Amino acid sequence: MAKKKIKNHLWLPINQWNLNEVFTTESISPISFYAIRGFGNPVNRNEGRFEDANYLVMFEEPVASEIIIEIYPELLDKTVLQDSKLGYYEYYKTIYLKKGHFKVHFENEVKLLEFLNQQFMLLEVKTVNKYKSESFIISENKPKQLRQVSYQQKILSEQSEKEPFFDKAFNQIKGLIYGYVVGSLGSLDENEQGLVSDLTKLKNTIGGVHTDIALSEQYSNFWLINVKKQIRDCEERYKKQFDNKTSDIFRTLTLRLQEVDNLNKMRCEEFSKQKSQNYKRDFETEQENLEQARREVYLYECKYNITPLKEEFEKIKQEEKERGEAKGKKREYYKKEENPEKFYRKQELKNEIEEFEKNDNEYKALKNNVYALEGRIKNFQQGGTQFDTSINEQFNRITEQLNDIVKKTNNYFLSKNNKDSELPDISIKIDLDSLTNFYFEKNQSYSNFSIQLPDVLSDKISKQEIELLNISLNSVLSFPQGRLGNYSEENVLKIIAEIGKHLPDSDLKNTLREYYLYRTAKSDNFVFPVNDILASIIIFLMKLQGHDQINKMLIAKSVKNKKVAFMLYGAYTGFANLPKTFTNLIFDSENHKLQYFIDNYLFNTLIKSKS
Numbered sequence: 277m278a279k280k281k282i283k284n285h286l287w288l289p290i291n292q293w294n295l296n297e298v299f300t301t302e303s304i305s306p307i308s309f310y311a312i313r314g315f316g317n318p319v320n321r322n323e324g325r326f327e328d329a330n331y332l333v334m335f336e337e338p339v340a341s342e343i344i345i346e347i348y349p350e351l352l353d354k355t356v357l358q359d360s361k362l363g364y365y366e367y368y369k370t371i372y373l374k375k376g377h378f379k380v381h382f383e384n385e386v387k388l389l390e391f392l393n394q395q396f397m398l399l400e401v402k403t404v405n406k407y408k409s410e411s412f413i414i415s416e417n418k419p420k421q422l423r424q425v426s427y428q429q430k431i432l433s434e435q436s437e438k439e440p441f442f443d444k445a446f447n448q449i450k451g452l453i454y455g456y457v458v459g460s461l462g463s464l465d466e467n468e469q470g471l472v473s474d475l476t477k478l479k480n481t482i483g484g485v486h487t488d489i490a491l492s493e494q495y496s497n498f499w500l501i502n503v504k505k506q507i508r509d510c511e512e513r514y515k516k517q518f519d520n521k522t523s524d525i526f527r528t529l530t531l532r533l534q535e536v537d538n539l540n541k542m543r544c545e546e547f548s549k550q551k552s553q554n555y556k557r558d559f560e561t562e563q564e565n566l567e568q569a570r571r572e573v574y575l576y577e578c579k580y581n582i583t584p585l586k587e588e589f590e591k592i593k594q595e596e597k598e599r600g601e602a603k604g605k606k607r608e609y610y611k612k613e614e615n616p617e618k619f620y621r622k623q624e625l626k627n628e629i630e631e632f633e634k635n636d637n638e639y640k641a642l643k644n645n646v647y648a649l650e651g652r653i654k655n656f657q658q659g660g661t662q663f664d665t666s667i668n669e670q671f672n673r674i675t676e677q678l679n680d681i682v683k684k685t686n687n688y689f690l691s692k693n694n695k696d697s698e699l700p701d702i703s704i705k706i707d708l709d710s711l712t713n714f715y716f717e718k719n720q721s722y723s724n725f726s727i728q729l730p731d732v733l734s735d736k737i738s739k740q741e742i743e744l745l746n747i748s749l750n751s752v753l754s755f756p757q758g759r760l761g762n763y764s765e766e767n768v769l770k771i772i773a774e775i776g777k778h779l780p781d782s783d784l785k786n787t788l789r790e791y792y793l794y795r796t797a798k799s800d801n802f803v804f805p806v807n808d809i810l811a812s813i814i815i816f817l818m819k820l821q822g823h824d825q826i827n828k829m830l831i832a833k834s835v836k837n838k839k840v841a842f843m844l845y846g847a848y849t850g851f852a853n854l855p856k857t858f859t860n861l862i863f864d865s866e867n868h869k870l871q872y873f874i875d876n877y878l879f880n881t882l883i884k885s886k887s
Contacts, residue, residue: 380412466832471510756847
């Protein structure tokens with residue numbers, strides 16, 4: 277395939293489930309990468325057969341898709357972009373997203389709202405708020421129909437075989453950097469974090485209730501009792517943080533949920549009616565009456581030769597529709613100067629039909645009977661009720677309000693705790709090629725990735741502590757978590773053992789050895805270290821399954837160097853697996869300067885240096 281300089285944007289079709297994945301990893305990759313690199317999940321990615329397993333396929337023009345990503349050339353490595361000469365390009369690397377360099381086009385507002393409401397429930401979908409204000413668009417023009425594209429299965433070259441492992445290395449380093457930034461910001465204290473967590477749990481509970489109601493036809497209001505208690509508990513905690521002041525949102529939530537309960541009660545009663553024999557019999561009778569009424573209309577039209585006129589009129593309209601779709605439009609009308617015969621014939625048919633419908637009273641009566649029967653049948657519901665839409669609308673409003681209060685509460689705490697407006701020093705240097713090769717070779721031993729810490733950190737700690745921290749980071753990067761939830765005690769013990777193995781003899785090493793013996797139940801005693809750096813490392817090792825637990829223990833032990841524990845947590849977990857409750861300090865804030873700062877560092881230092 278030829279390689280070509282791209283001037284215009286390219287278009288990548290995708291479905292809603294995979295859009296969640298895009299904003300989890302802040303990237304999109306060929307399907308085969310996900311299994312190899314150990315993070316991300318391409319759910320139903322190849323459903324539309326738009327792509328090869330080893331390549332992303334991007335089209336020169338928009339194609340028919342509920343959701344399509346517009347990719348700017350700046351995000352692409354043009355040396356590996358392959359032109360098929362068939363209207364699409366193949367790309368065997370991951371595309372990393374950057375603000376201002378892509379847009380997501382939704383087929384309609386409903387699809388956008390579905391995505392926004394769904395992602396609120398998913399903890400790992402963390403970057404939506406970063407992009408939604410300027411990168412999400414509702415498509416106005418319907419693209420042309422996607423033509424069939426044939427692919428030949430390709431074998432990855434040696435060069436591209438390493439790409440998934442670069443992704444893994446980049447993901448771990450990106451997690452490390454975000455952990456460091458979160459630790460550098462003024463973090464929330466235990467009570468503040470507790471309120472944000474309670475509000476988030478309330479949001480998730482209500483999301484679960486929405487699902488339960490949608491799936492059930494039996495009425496119960498037990499959920500309302502439980503959720504009301506959660507709301508009261510959140511309100512009390514809110515008052516404690518805001519000098520006994522409350523928010524109107526709590527009252528509004530209760531009222532909306534009460535309305536949901538009322539609607540659901542009527543909905544379940546409607547379902548009960550639908551199951552009765554009388555309901556089914558009446559419905560079938562009305563359907564028979566409607567069919568008879570439509571037949572009477574048809575026979576009347578045939579009697580007065582209206583049927584062939586309507587058929588000819590519909591045929592011309594269908595031709596106009598097909599002409600439009602061929603050019604990516606809904607319809608292209610016949611023009612007088614282009615095809616006067618079709619143009620005037622259509623007008624003539626339309627006038628004759630309208631004249632008949634307007635002046636024939638018997639025909640109007642027959643048509644009105646059809647309309648009346650159709651209206652009555654609409655009142656019969658099968659598998660749904662007239663209350664479903666109202667219930668969904670209430671839940672949508674509830675979700676919006678909860679997200680609003682979570683965001684405002686979080687931002688308030690951050691602005692209160694983080695008075696320093698300076699950007700953190702994130703000039704962390706790691707040998708990315710070495711880390712990529714380490715993962716590519718599936719090495720199972722400790723390796724040194726030439727880590728250099730920022731001066732703002734290394735200048736404040738001793739050489740011995742710098743060595744301890746570097747060895748700890750190397751150990752964590754050598755044995756990262758992998759897939760979400762892939763926690764392994766054996767892996768954690770390896771990390772501890774490797775730190776101890778490569779650390780010179782010292783009091784720090786002795787304390788670490790004592791902790792290892794304590795953790796493996798070979799000793800009953802462990803004295804928590806006084807050294808701040810070692811304390812941060814041990815807290816990470818103790819609580820590495822959850823950032824909130826790390827934060828609580830850091831506070832309880834009065835450890836000041838939070839950035840160390842969170843940096844290790846990010847490096848171990850990897851960016852893709854970081855939950856939004858951890859990164860919302862960055863992505864849910866209005867600090868766009870910080871977001872650009874991190875992006876520029878990642879792209880200029882890591883991605884461009886590799887290209």
